[in-house]
Amino acid sequence: MLGITRNRPQPRAGMDYADSRQKNNFIGKIIFAAVLTAICVIVLRQSSGYGSTSVFSRHEAGITHILVTGGAGYIGSHASLRLLKDSYRVTIVDNLSRGNLGAVKVLQQQFPEPGRLQFIYADLGDAKAVNKIFAENAFDAVMHFAAVAYVGESTLEPLRYYHNITSNTLLLLEAMAAHNVKTLIYSSTCATYGEPEKMPITEETPQVPINPYGKAKKMAEDIILDFSRNSDMAVMILRYFNVIGSDPEGRLGEAPRPELREQGRISGACFDAALGIIPGLKVKGTDYKTPDGTCVRDYIDVTDLVDAHVKALAKARPSKVGIYNVGTGKGRSVKEFVEACKKATSVNIQVEFLSRRPGDYAEVYSDPSKIRRELNWTAQYTDLQESLQTAWRWQKSHKNGYGSPL
Numbered sequence: 001m002l003g004i005t006r007n008r009p010q011p012r013a014g015m016d017y018a019d020s021r022q023k024n025n026f027i028g029k030i031i032f033a034a035v036l037t038a039i040c041v042i043v044l045r046q047s048s049g050y051g052s053t054s055v056f057s058r059h060e061a062g063i064t065h066i067l068v069t070g071g072a073g074y075i076g077s078h079a080s081l082r083l084l085k086d087s088y089r090v091t092i093v094d095n096l097s098r099g100n101l102g103a104v105k106v107l108q109q110q111f112p113e114p115g116r117l118q119f120i121y122a123d124l125g126d127a128k129a130v131n132k133i134f135a136e137n138a139f140d141a142v143m144h145f146a147a148v149a150y151v152g153e154s155t156l157e158p159l160r161y162y163h164n165i166t167s168n169t170l171l172l173l174e175a176m177a178a179h180n181v182k183t184l185i186y187s188s189t190c191a192t193y194g195e196p197e198k199m200p201i202t203e204e205t206p207q208v209p210i211n212p213y214g215k216a217k218k219m220a221e222d223i224i225l226d227f228s229r230n231s232d233m234a235v236m237i238l239r240y241f242n243v244i245g246s247d248p249e250g251r252l253g254e255a256p257r258p259e260l261r262e263q264g265r266i267s268g269a270c271f272d273a274a275l276g277i278i279p280g281l282k283v284k285g286t287d288y289k290t291p292d293g294t295c296v297r298d299y300i301d302v303t304d305l306v307d308a309h310v311k312a313l314a315k316a317r318p319s320k321v322g323i324y325n326v327g328t329g330k331g332r333s334v335k336e337f338v339e340a341c342k343k344a345t346s347v348n349i350q351v352e353f354l355s356r357r358p359g360d361y362a363e364v365y366s367d368p369s370k371i372r373r374e375l376n377w378t379a380q381y382t383d384l385q386e387s388l389q390t391a392w393r394w395q396k397s398h399k400n401g402y403g404s405p406l
């Protein structure tokens with residue numbers, strides 16, 4: 001259940017770790033976490049009404065019931081929080097391979113009333129389990145976040161990515177069709193574009209993904225598009241750029257499992273450096289054709305991202321497919337990001353500048369005008385330092401993520 005496979009670090013955006021974390025008592029911690037998780041799962045399954053007749057199994061006038069796959073993860077938990085706040089009924093399905101039961105518990109504490117939130121522990125690759133979930137619940141729409149999502153890992157374990165992303169999306173779509181669930185909001189990524197020559201990236205930019213993660217997402221998109229040609233399903237495909245930040249009220253945060261932190265999401269690496277978990281950062285490449293020579297990316301705050309989902313859901317129409325980039329439209333360099341992180345954390349993070357790493361491309365940023373025009377959405381949280389400050393507050397007060405103090 002717990003993903004304990006360790007892989008070589010696969011950093012992103014011209015930056016990686018200066019050192020690995022201490023791994024003392026690693027196995028002990030994993031066993032402890034596994035036992036704790038198992039106990040919590042049993043408790044949650046008993047409290048959620050899983051498998052029994054409940055309000056979740058009936059459509060109710062005036063209540064929209066959303067299946068959130070991957071709702072124990074970073075973005076899915078933030079989306080669930082927003083949906084619950086907006087009075088949706090939410091069912092989270094997650095296999096906890098990467099997410100945190102602690103995030104689900106926070107949501108349950110926030111919305112304890114019956115009929116608001118249930119958690120179902122299940123693997124989306126298990127067709128029988130998925131069909132049972134659809135048979136026993138009356139969903140109005142699906143937000144499909146669940147996925148493995150590290151570019152570097154995908155190059156080492158491509159089959160895992162095609163299975164988890166492409167094949168599971170197919171399975172989910174089949175279950176939706178079989179059980180007459182008519183709305184899908186799909187989490188896609190700018191990685192489906194590969195290395196476009198022209199910036200900014202529009203929805204018309206050719207999709208030529210260059211790694212198994214991007215390819216698996218593109219294939220999932222293609223399956224959804226082919227299916228939707230002869231179906232009245234309402235589909236929204238959202239292609240996110242680099243997601244940062246956390247709940248401004250400090251209820252949720254980003255808490256990848258310790259063994260995954262080395263995969264190299266830039267904000268995680270900065271926070272780890274600020275916390276002293278790693279000694280500093282290595283920025284790879286200072287001679288790109290960018291204003292300061294370091295790589296440029298488009299960072300989108302998670303609060304804005306979930307807002308885009310809610311707007312997409314509201315505008316989803318039968319037999320129509322909407323495809324949207326979700327970004328700020330503004331590129332920020334790695335140097336800028338590190339400076340913002342230093343200010344946000346008030347820690348003088350040590351930075352080492354090295355030569356380029358093969359495979360990194362100079363600039364990636366979105367043209368978000370389509371989503372602005374059609375969904376009336378624009379990024380509001382565009383101050384990098386503020387987004388990082390919010391995330392840092394949560395990181396500082398949750399040094400062990402959602403877990404108990406191991």
Ligand SMILES: NC(=O)c1ccc[n+]([C@@H]2O[C@H](COP(=O)([O-])OP(=O)(O)OC[C@H]3O[C@@H](n4cnc5c(N)ncnc54)[C@H](O)[C@@H]3O)[C@@H](O)[C@H]2O)c1
Binds near residue numbers: 096144145241242
């Ligand atoms: N974080 C980003 O910067 C980013 C950028 C672009 C796209 N995305 C996409 O957004 C989505 C969410 O990403 P995230 O950053 O929240 O990742 P995450 O790892 O925090 O969350 C993913 C969740 O899916 C669950 N999951 C994975 N495989 C599952 C399976 N087979 N069955 C049930 N649950 C499963 C995990 O346990 C986890 O809780 C993904 O589809 C990802 O590809 C993320």
